[in-house]
Amino acid sequence: MKKLNNVMNGQLMRELGIVIVFAVILAILMILSPNAFARPANLMNIFKQASINGILAMGMMFVIISGGIDLSVGSIVALTGVVAASFAHPGEYPLIVPVILAVSIGLLIGWFNGLGIAYGKIPPFIVTLGMMTIIRGAALIVSGGAPVFGVTDEFEAIAGAFLFDKIPLLVVYFITITILSAYILTKTVFGRRVYAIGGNEISAAFSGIKVEKVRIMVYMISGMLAGFAGLLLASRTVSGIPTAGQSYELDAIAAVIIGGVSMSGGSGKWYGTVIGALLIAVIGNGLDILNVSSHYQLVIKGAIIIVAVLLDVKGKEKTT
Amino acid sequence: MSVPILEMKNIDKSFSGVKVLNDVQLTVYPGEVHALMGENGAGKSTLMNILMGVHSADKGEILLNGTKIVNSSPKEAMENSISMIHQELNPVLDMDVSENIFLGREIKKGTSGIFSHVNRKQMRKETQELFDSIGIDISPSSLMRNLSVAQSQLVEIIKAISISARIVIMDEPTSAITDKEVEILFEQIRRLKEKGVAVIYISHKMEEIFSIADSITVLRDGQYIATDKASSLDRDKLIKLMVGRELTEIFPKSEAAIGDVVMRVEKYSYEPKVKNVSFELRKGEILGIAGLVGAGRSELVEALFGVHKSAKGSLSINGKEVQINHTGDAISNKIALITEDRKQTGLNLNASIEDNITIVSLDQLFPHGIINNQKESAVVDESIIKFGVKAASKKNRVNSLSGGNQQKVVIAKWLLTEPEIIIMDEPTRGIDVGAKRDIYLLIGDLVKSGKSVLMISSEIQEIMGVADRILVMAEGRITGSLERKDFSQEKIMYYASQFNRGNENEETE
Amino acid sequence: MRKVVLIVLVIMLVMSTAVFAGGKKESDVDKYALMMSHMTNSFTITLSNAVKAAAEELGVELVVFDGGQDVSKQISQVESAINQGYAGILIEPASVDGIKPAVTAANKAGVPLVTINQRITNQELAKAFVGVEHVEGGEIEMKYAVKAIGGKGKIAFLLGPLGSDAQIGRTKGYYNVLKDYPEIEVVYEQSANWRTDEALKLAENWLQTGVELSAIVANNDGMAMGALKAVEDAKKLDQIKIFGLDATADALAAVAEGRLSATVSQSTEAQGLAAMEALVKLVNGEEVPAEIMVGHTLITKENVADFQ
DSSP: OHHHHHHHHHHHHHHHHHHHHHHHHHHHHHHHOTTTTTSHHHHHHHHHHHHHHHHHHHHHHHHHHTTOOOTTHHHHHHHHHHHHHHTOSTTTSOTHHHHHHHHHHHHHHHHHHHHHHHTSOOOHHHHHHHHHHHHHHHHHHHHTTSOBOOOOHHHHHHHHOEETTTEEHHHHHHHHHHHHHHHHHHHBHHHHHHHHHHHOHHHHHHTTOOHHHHHHHHHHHHHHHHHHHHHHHHHHTTSBOTTTTTTHHHHHHHHHHHTTOOTTSSOOOHHHHHHHHHHHHHHHHHHHHTTOOHHHHHHHHHHHHHHHHHHHHHHHHHHO | OOSOSEEEEEEEEEETTEEEEEEEEEEEOTTOEEEEEOOTTSSHHHHHHHHTTSSOOSEEEEEETTEEEOOOSHHHHHHTTEEEEOSSOOOOTTSBHHHHHTTTSOOBOSSOSTTSOBOHHHHHHHHHHHHHHHTOOOOTTSBGGGSOHHHHHHHHHHHHHHSOOSEEEEESTTTTOOHHHHHHHHHHHHHHHHTTOEEEEEOSOHHHHHHHOSEEEEEETTEEEEEEEGGGOOHHHHHHHHHSSOOSOSSOOOOOOOOSEEEEEEEEEETTTEEEEEEEEETTOEEEEEEOTTSSHHHHHHHHTTOOTTOEEEEEETTEEEOOSSHHHHHHTTEEEEOSOIIIIIOOTTSBHHHHHHTTTHHHHOTTSBOOHHHHHHHHHHHHHHHTOOOSOTTSBGGGSOHHHHHHHHHHHHHTTOOSEEEEESTTTTOOHHHHHHHHHHHHHHHHTTOEEEEEOSOHHHHHHHOSEEEEEETTEEEEEEEGGGOOHHHHHHHHTOOSSOOTTOTTO | OHHHHHHHHHHHHHHHHHHHHHOOOSSSSOEEEEEESOOOSHHHHHHHHHHHHHHHHHTOEEEEEEOTTOHHHHHHHHHHHHHTTOSEEEEOOSOTTTTHHHHHHHHHHTOOEEEESSOOTTGGGSSEEEEOOHHHHHHHHHHHHHHHTTTOEEEEEEEOSTTOHHHHHHHHHHHHHHTTOTTEEEEEEEEOTTOHHHHHHHHHHHHHTTOOEEEEEESSHHHHHHHHHHHHHTTOTTTOEEEOOSOOHHHHHHHHTTSSOBEEEOOHHHHHHHHHHHHHHHHTTOOOOSEEEOOOEEEOTTTGGGTO
8 A cells, every 4th residue: 555655646746846936926926916817717818829829739739749859830930920910811711711721831841841851861950950941931931021911800709709608719729739749749649659759769660650751741740730829819819920829839838838749759748738738827927917128028938948858857867 | 716806795786676786795806707697687787787886785885995985886897997898889979989998088189178189190090009919900080880790899898998997897798799709708808817907707608607706606596596616517517506407408409390381582682782582481480590799680671561661572471471560460461579688679778667568569459549457457567477578567667678688679579479480580689598599499499389489699509599590691682591401501601701792891781 | 181172262252252353344334332231121122222223313333231130240341342443432330330340441542431220339431420319200200199198097119139229219308308208207128139038928928917008119010010910919009009119011001000009110211312312422532521410200190191
């Protein structure tokens, strides 16, 4: 019995370390700001603000578990946002056109990333770094350097509307994508293979896994979700801004890492990533409400990322 | 003898609630070679890791020359003049030989401090002197990456010796080196003895133990069993102590009916490692592939398995020619490859035992791509019992297992695919007598049930004991084929050294 | 082998630059350079277009360079322009301090250099400055905001990147006006770095605190549009008025629809024209004042049609 307890504690600590950090931060903010932060409406607001980063983080999670990194997602957000907004002027195209365009452009860029990494054998950091710059340039070219305005109300409603008048659609998308990602990652053969190639690419290849194909798929997922996030951001800000999405890739990576996914690949859980994305939004929201200067916010955010990962690492050390 | 140089007393250690050492003792005298014996999982590595400060003991004490010491890190152990040559080598691949030898204690130019320059020339010179004095032919300036496993093992040994240690731990130092190199090693060990250095020697090779060891301590299942003079033990007594039962036969050869040809390999090449290889494998047959390290045996089976895309040749299964462009093609043709290197090619150490066991069979088990956890769990439980994997939970990560248990996971993983042709590359490398016997029995069961086994082994005794037929390779070619009735060590060695071009200075092979 | 290839490549590179640099001007028309700090928002695009139009009108050739928000890149662009024999240089500096070496180099070579929109720290080294008083812009925006909310209430500021010229000037303008209105309280003052999405998030969070805001005053229109979206989503546009600055196309549309209360034009076209004219005069040896200021214009629903 005692043995079992020990195992359980270790396991719990390892799996839930980040949950505890999250709970502590939540509790602190609730104490500091009981009337504003802790209101249900604000909690929904946090969820909404976590959504776009959360969707990017879901894609990034696949990439990082597979042992890679995708730096191009921020630029993809800008490009697909600009393209979507350009095709969303009143009286031009049906709403489905910008939606399909945004998602498929993201998918296509992801496919290129994957090709370069899987068949070109170029390190992911370099391929996606190059792609980040190329796509940022493309966003500026497509938009002529200036934001694209004048979108339809329907386009604005993609991110702006509510389900049952209460739940922002952004949150609905985030939850849906999370459920799908979690399902793919934990319940499908493909998901298992993502872990396998991230854990040991060579043994995966020896085990009959087509490593290249899995890799390409992973970057396509990330690209596609970034394309969708670009659509959502353009809808949310009612404009396609070519400079939007800068450093979004870093927030997505931060969410994944805070969530306990190892940068070296092969391990990590989907709910960690959700908590990571929520944690980042909670910190931003809480500090805004407490009226902390945005410059201090950067410092606090960075420190929390490091501390969260530190606690996670320490928690894991205890058990292995 | 005089005062013991090392005493480890009443050592206890548990990992995640599982007791791996229980009241273990070890007493070592200066100038002796003390063999530490036991099956895999007996606790030898853990005991040595405690001595090296990698783990801390839950209970017990360590006395060095009668003084109590606490090694909380390998660095401290080294400062206490204890050094260890690991079984799994971890050299810095992109540094040269001399830099590896002097790693952490580089010879500096001028002032000390982190900004002082490393004196590479001096390090290479001293390394060369060291090598010359021992008679090793490796250039101090070659990159570790370019050395063979045997060569890096030698470098690792020299490194340990060059630190003026009073206790040197050698964990399976000969698992990857040739007989000639073993001789060099033993010579070094004798030299160390003369200087009063104590050597703790871990090996599964009985011949070695009896030729080099003075005393033997046996552990079994984390318990201390006995310590005795090597001269008062023999092979059978030692095995009995280790396994806890008599081994009637080391190589239990079971006779299976040999049938039709199941696999025909024709003119297979993977330049420059494998050249124009042709052979046949029959149903129920155990075909051994013998040869020296670097003969191209692993490359041949990897090429057959679809690992190397540039390999050429034709392969027929049951009379039908098949195209194998990828490992997946080999698997769907019911071929399994149990590789030599568990860390690199065999397992995903980060993943659980369960995930490792099912990874190759996922398509077979779940043809729609959706995993049914209950079914997976049941299949894994069955495998764990069948192959005797010892683990607290199947959800535990594979790297928490001992080498022998890891090997069982690899075998479980591949046999779950229900292959007809099982290729095993050095299946008993680095595992103990009991586990070896389990594998021989398993091979026997496999062929009895009509499957075919292609087995690479560098241990001539083993391959002669297990195989029905032996192919011998040298420099990528098959140089000989022997039927069981013609097996002899001399013939195998003769074929294994049939070098066509006669250039023997190909060191990297 | 590799070294040889490298050396050959370097030689080819050097020769090719020599060839291009040595190329004589084909036309007799003077060539002018416009160095933009970046080309990634409405303001910089509008400004460069305005300068281009002015150059056409004056019959001179103009080449626009994009500094990519990188001062070292901008310095090398200025240096190449000097070497290539440009007659004069207009610069919208990427950094008010860091650009000094470029300005010194232009002076040394005798190429007139005029700064536009932003003063540099060593403004005396340049021949002239054409721009707006950011303080004035802030004052115009704030004066209208004060009037619109009836001289009292709680307000919030959305600021540009702290320390930028425009942020400092415009915010100073706000406080110059607020001195006379003790009943107005600034409850929030945060930077959203000119960005719409950051301003949107920030405004959403402010709205969660339950503080009754009367106005959100933004340093630029991009941030004002983000705040507008947040306030509209919260259905509070009847309580909270939004004010911007820059007169971007979407802001003008929002003013026309009565959603954005006001924006302020910093007369970007006029800045471009004045700068180009001043530079041509300098090249032709005429005198121009060291500071040429262009005025701001308030844009509300009443006069927005004139700007669209």
